[in-house]
Amino acid sequence: MSLRGRALAVALMLASLCCAAQVVELDRMQLLSAADPVPPASGSAWRTVRLPDGPFASTAEPAAGARWYRSNFQWREEDAAARSSWAVYLPYLYGGGEVWINGSFAGAVSKGTTALIVRWERPHLLPVPANLLNPGSNQLDIRVPTGTSGEARHFPRVAMGPLHLLQARHDTRMFWVRTMPQITVVVCLLASVFVLFIWWRRRSEVLYGLFGLAAALWGLRTLTFVIEQVPADQWVSWRIAYLAATGGFIVVMAIFSMRLVGIRKPWVERALLAYWGVGPMLLAVLGAGGEALVNRIWIGGMVPIGVAILLLAGWSVWLQRSLSAALLPTAIAVAVVAGVHDYMMAWNVGFLGSLLPGWSGQRVFLLHHAANLLLLAMAGLLTARFVQALHALEDLNQTLEARVADRERHLAASFERMGVLQQQNAASQERQLIMREIHDGLGSRLFTSLLRVERGDMDPAQIAEALRACIADMRLALDALTPDEPDFRTVLGDFLFRWQAQLEEAHVRPSWTIDVPDSALTVAPPIALQVLRIAQEALTNVLKHAGARQVEVRLRHAGGMLELDVIDDGRGSFEPAGANGRGMHNMRARALQLGGALELQSDAHGTRVLLRVPLSALNG
Amino acid sequence: MHTRVLIVEDEPEFLRRFSNAVLSDPDLSLVAAVSNGLAGKAMLDVQRPDVLLVDLGLPDINGVEVIRHAAARHPGCDVLVVTMFGDDEHVVASIEAGATGYLLKDASAERITSSIHELRAGGAPISPSIARRVLARFRLAAKPSPGPPDPGDGSAASPLTPRETELLRLTAKGLTFETIGELLEISPHTVVAHVKKIYRKLAVHSRSEAVYEASQLGLL
Numbered sequence: 089m090s091l092r093g094r095a096l097a098v099a100l101m102l103a104s105l106c107c108a109a110q111v112v113e114l115d116r117m118q119l120l121s122a123a124d125p126v127p128p129a130s131g132s133a134w135r136t137v138r139l140p141d142g143p144f145a146s147t148a149e150p151a152a153g154a155r156w157y158r159s160n161f162q163w164r165e166e167d168a169a170a171r172s173s174w175a176v177y178l179p180y181l182y183g184g185g186e187v188w189i190n191g192s193f194a195g196a197v198s199k200g201t202t203a204l205i206v207r208w209e210r211p212h213l214l215p216v217p218a219n220l221l222n223p224g225s226n227q228l229d230i231r232v233p234t235g236t237s238g239e240a241r242h243f244p245r246v247a248m249g250p251l252h253l254l255q256a257r258h259d260t261r262m263f264w265v266r267t268m269p270q271i272t273v274v275v276c277l278l279a280s281v282f283v284l285f286i287w288w289r290r291r292s293e294v295l296y297g298l299f300g301l302a303a304a305l306w307g308l309r310t311l312t313f314v315i316e317q318v319p320a321d322q323w324v325s326w327r328i329a330y331l332a333a334t335g336g337f338i339v340v341m342a343i344f345s346m347r348l349v350g351i352r353k354p355w356v357e358r359a360l361l362a363y364w365g366v367g368p369m370l371l372a373v374l375g376a377g378g379e380a381l382v383n384r385i386w387i388g389g390m391v392p393i394g395v396a397i398l399l400l401a402g403w404s405v406w407l408q409r410s411l412s413a414a415l416l417p418t419a420i421a422v423a424v425v426a427g428v429h430d431y432m433m434a435w436n437v438g439f440l441g442s443l444l445p446g447w448s449g450q451r452v453f454l455l456h457h458a459a460n461l462l463l464l465a466m467a468g469l470l471t472a473r474f475v476q477a478l479h480a481l482e483d484l485n486q487t488l489e490a491r492v493a494d495r496e497r498h499l500a501a502s503f504e505r506m507g508v509l510q511q512q513n514a515a516s517q518e519r520q521l522i523m524r525e526i527h528d529g530l531g532s533r534l535f536t537s538l539l540r541v542e543r544g545d546m547d548p549a550q551i552a553e554a555l556r557a558c559i560a561d562m563r564l565a566l567d568a569l570t571p572d573e574p575d576f577r578t579v580l581g582d583f584l585f586r587w588q589a590q591l592e593e594a595h596v597r598p599s600w601t602i603d604v605p606d607s608a609l610t611v612a613p614p615i616a617l618q619v620l621r622i623a624q625e626a627l628t629n630v631l632k633h634a635g636a637r638q639v640e641v642r643l644r645h646a647g648g649m650l651e652l653d654v655i656d657d658g659r660g661s662f663e664p665a666g667a668n669g670r671g672m673h674n675m676r677a678r679a680l681q682l683g684g685a686l687e688l689q690s691d692a693h694g695t696r697v698l699l700r701v702p703l704s705a706l707n708g
Numbered sequence: 709m710h711t712r713v714l715i716v717e718d719e720p721e722f723l724r725r726f727s728n729a730v731l732s733d734p735d736l737s738l739v740a741a742v743s744n745g746l747a748g749k750a751m752l753d754v755q756r757p758d759v760l761l762v763d764l765g766l767p768d769i770n771g772v773e774v775i776r777h778a779a780a781r782h783p784g785c786d787v788l789v790v791t792m793f794g795d796d797e798h799v800v801a802s803i804e805a806g807a808t809g810y811l812l813k814d815a816s817a818e819r820i821t822s823s824i825h826e827l828r829a830g831g832a833p834i835s836p837s838i839a840r841r842v843l844a845r846f847r848l849a850a851k852p853s854p855g856p857p858d859p860g861d862g863s864a865a866s867p868l869t870p871r872e873t874e875l876l877r878l879t880a881k882g883l884t885f886e887t888i889g890e891l892l893e894i895s896p897h898t899v900v901a902h903v904k905k906i907y908r909k910l911a912v913h914s915r916s917e918a919v920y921e922a923s924q925l926g927l928l
Contacts, residue, residue, distance in 0.1 A: 581836030
């Protein structure tokens, strides 16, 4: 059940209780202004007043004066037989007072003293001692002090009846005017600490800060209703605190509403803050005597501010046009109406009395509850904003994740494309390489041989030799261009392995050493091919022209160079001008192409071909 | 004692050349010289050659199939594969089928007969890149180490002895058999004998691997 629903239910219940048969409602009583400590005698000085009575002018009465209210009531035999104890119910008696039955003291609500000011917000239920009641007519007297100001100058409609019937009425009012404010104080102060903490951590969330401030002010204001007894010397400061909290709450609400609809007018905000300061300051200057004036005028000035808040809230709804956006303005509207209601009730504006005569006598102030409702609405709004922010964050994260995933896919795709391109590129480079090798080596050899054969210039042995050279060239290209792992030791090993058989068949004893560091010796295929070609040329020369008995091939590292040494013990066949001059020229050209050098030593005891290539040039 | 040689070669020139080489050696005898794979297989069913000389590029079936047939029917038969370039891809495939040596297509008659004799004497040559490839085949096969032990050789790990592995490693580095023999303190003859054993192990290994893979695929 909502708060408003409960308030309505209570109001209905109160109304129905008014008509309960066994409860005597006193809506008129005899009144006599007299300071007598015991009920004064009846006489013409007594006059009839309608209840509730007040506010009675405090100036017209002596400071220590009192007012006596008197009424007769029937206590029937049935009531006596029911043996249920009777009680006097006073919905309020702000300044305390005494109850007398048939001229005897029956009970009291403690009054203030010069040192302690009381202001009872709670209702009072005073049991009547059974021995004081007589079957038939009885007389009730209530003595109320007039010395205190404000609320104390009100006298309620009194109810009498069986205690158990009045108890519920008392408890209900007790809940709404006392327990509820107590809860409100605790909840407001806790909520404000919590929300202000959020604002402290996130200064940009000004709405949270304002809400926290509003909750704190409201908690403080409500506290002044919860504490019912205040030392007299602190009374003024207590009232100043009350005014400051009430005015502050309204001003903060106004700023909150403005910010909510996006209005930022510093001068308006400053003016509001200044107005807030005026009330408490006036009271501080004027003292307790000025409270009525300050309350009436300064608090009255808050009503237009409340209406402005209401308008702003309406605007906010119009701007957002959503059901949830209507929540806060509705609550504000309720609060403003409740505030106006309370204001009228506090100052007994006749309009309210004539509009709701039964209700206004109850003196139930509504702003407490409306403000609670308002704070709830604000909390709901901020919570919704918070949840929305979380959702937005999650959405953002998801979008971000999706974008990252998307980007990753793109990257992977482009890597793949690049890989394919690289492969294609590598394949085409390799194809070009092979084509060039075939063109330069095998191709030219075949064409030359073909022309010579057609001319009849080659005998079968020469043809065979030319063809063998072609096959050797092809094998060389295969050795160099298709290794699984580009370790030159394996490439050269394959080459020498093949030559071994060939040399042995020609009765040349081969031997070779490969003396390079154990880590793989990587040489780019085109460079490997050139090196092998030089080696092949050298070995072919050994085979064809040297007449050697043995040949030695050495591969080694020396001083940043890769050295390939081919040494035979033949006749010293390399002569620049000889038939093999072209082969010699080719070897030198290739060595130069590699960025290396070729050394040739040849004499009657043998030939040495030494190729030196810088290691840095080996990887192409 | 005669070494009986069967030749399977589709090109007539080479068939003649190989046949002549075999016929010219008094220690060798020619069982048959056929020009296609099916004929070769049929011949293997009726004859028992000591050496099979087979070309890989046959017109009807792959030479590898003929090698497999020979290895299955006559475990004692040495298979010498004829290749154009001695490239490791073809040679290793042949070894896995059961070949223990290879011969370049342009080899001289002397080289042909000496290769046959070398093979019969228990030796097999190996080039550095083939050594590297064989090493890789064993490593690759040893890595997954499948759950059930292989029915063929009974060991999931590399079936090579440390010495054999070392031998392959040194060969792959381009060292000669003489040098390897010195390093491992064995004769060059023993080196080539080891190589032949390695070839046999690779054949057994790849066969059992094929069996394993087939059973994994539900083919057996």
